[in-house]
Amino acid sequence: MTSLTFHGGVGEIGGNKILLEDGGKRIWLDFGMSFKQSVLYFDEFLQPKKYNGVIDFLEMGLLPGVTDMAGFYRQDYLAHADMPTSPDAAYDGVFLSHAHADHANYIHFLRSDIPIYASEVTKRILASLEDTSSSGFNEFLNFKETFTLRPKKTGEGMMKPKSEETKVARDFRALAPGEQVVVGDLTVEAMAVNHSIPGALGFLVHTPQGVITYTGDIRFHGYGGALTRDFVKRAAEAQPIALICEGTRLDETDSFTEQDVQERVAKVVRKTKNLVIANYPWKDIERLRSFYEVAKMTGRKLALSLKQAYLLKRLEGTDAGAPSLGDGNIVIYIDRKTWGLINKPHYPQNIVEQDYSAWEREFLSYPNRVTCDDIHRHQSDFIVRIDFFDLTDLINIRPDDGSCYIRSITEPFDEEGEIELERVENWLKHFGLYPYEQVHASV
Known part of the structure; x- marks a missing residue:
């Protein structure tokens, strides 16, 4: 039985x-x-x-x-x-x-x-x-x-x-x-x-x-x-x-699609003069593709986090549909860690590498890597992903007037999520990125 x-x-x-x-x-x-x-x-x-x-x-x-x-x-x-x-x-x-x-x-x-x-x-x-x-x-x-x-x-x-x-x-x-x-x-x-x-x-x-x-x-x-x-x-x-059957959203009739996400993001990016900052789930390859396609059509480069770069490298040769790390519209954002030496060229490479975990170090020498200084100097060239835990990077990137923030994740579903969103909004207000754009399709 x-x-x-x-x-x-x-x-x-x-x-x-x-x-x-x-x-x-x-x-x-x-x-x-x-x-x-x-x-x-x-x-x-x-x-x-x-x-x-x-x-x-x-x-x-x-x-x-x-x-x-x-x-x-x-x-x-x-x-x-x-x-x-x-x-x-x-x-x-x-x-x-x-x-x-x-x-x-x-x-x-x-x-x-x-x-x-x-x-x-x-x-x-x-x-x-x-x-x-x-x-x-x-x-x-x-x-x-x-x-x-x-x-x-x-x-x-x-x-x-x-x-x-x-x-x-x-x-x-x-x-x-x-x-x-x-x-x-x-x-x-x-x-x-x-x-x-x-x-x-x-x-x-x-x-x-x-x-x-x-x-x-x-x-x-x-x-x-x-x-x-x-x-x-x-x-x-x-x-x-x-x-x-998964039933998280059985009561929803919204037909907002991933293609709709791409089109709405493109509309926002086209009217943004300077830096585009986005937060979307780092393992969501379809959402990454949406931002990648927008970057291509608007003449920008999509800056991936180190975790995203490592994931894309792992997914090479599969049917996951992820863009290649060597694509001309992809760059790898090397954030500052520990001593913050990535943008200090007078330090020896072996000392710089000590700021990073073993899995991160190979990306430090990639030709398409960028730092906070690169993004700050060329803000209209990039769409960069900054999630909740990386908000302090805004202090180093310093987005200029005419920049925007696109929140492409689900709305909070509990009190802790609401507190986190309030904290995010405080950061966005401080850097002139509020109000922001909410562009998301359910999971």
Whole structure:
């Protein structure tokens, strides 16, 4: 008998952790972070303790308290918390729809021998997040075994090994759209869908009782909207016995499309004399494409953040639809960090590099890199992305009169978001960028 158990994603935005069981086989549809549950207990400066492993998350209901945790969660975390461990995995796989945190983040806590199925693009996005994130819970493709010791080279005593010495690769399996995976009597069929992050999949799970359709997060108004329509058509043909559907905006009838976003942004940019500053989700490749197309048609260059540059490099050779880093309308904005030496040429290169993480350093020598000084001197040449955490860069860029700010992210949906927006508006008012333009299509 096929059964479904929802450990998240019901009555909330995201947090999907859906267990599907049939004939002794057990698979998960997504394993994401519940923002709704997390903010009840934790904040930026009140975080779960790493030494507790899964304990804090189980205590506060953030992770499922399944009966066979020994065969589900990371063995290093369980052992350090004096919890039972097991040599064998108790579950047969996680089918991951896409790389947003509310669907993927808690993969970090799973043992390495449980297969993770996702698209190649999702795999590369997670690799990018793993390399660039400063979070302590971001080990998606590889995890580094913690709480282990090794003998010193002298043979006298023990020491903590370097993190690279304890790296364990997950059983991560890239799926092509249309590919099918057989798990016992279950056959999971993957199909590409359109979402605000590339590489998204929906799944048709063929069970002995019939088909269960899982949409993941979908939309119709993006450049790849035809993918979602094809998925819906295929799902209808399968005559599912159950439909698990994302319903964040089921009550909305707004037909504002990604093409509409591009056209409205172009209208704003054309009438802007000096610098165009924008904030849009850094992993949203379709939104990046919209701003890139506007930059091309208005004779500007789109300045990407270092994280965006690293992501685009990771996505090279895929069907993600991202522009090339070598494109003439793309530049890489190298922001100042730590000592702020990037625009001080009298410092040796090796000293400048120490301001940056290892993954950032290769971009310091790219011919199309720019600094705050370059943008300040040539404001009419650029569209630069500045998000909430980079607002202090405005002090160095110093936008001239006749500049504008385009906010291309969703409206706040809670009190914390409203407080953050108020703080953003204070910055914009200080630099003469208020009122700003709000140009966004829902996820």
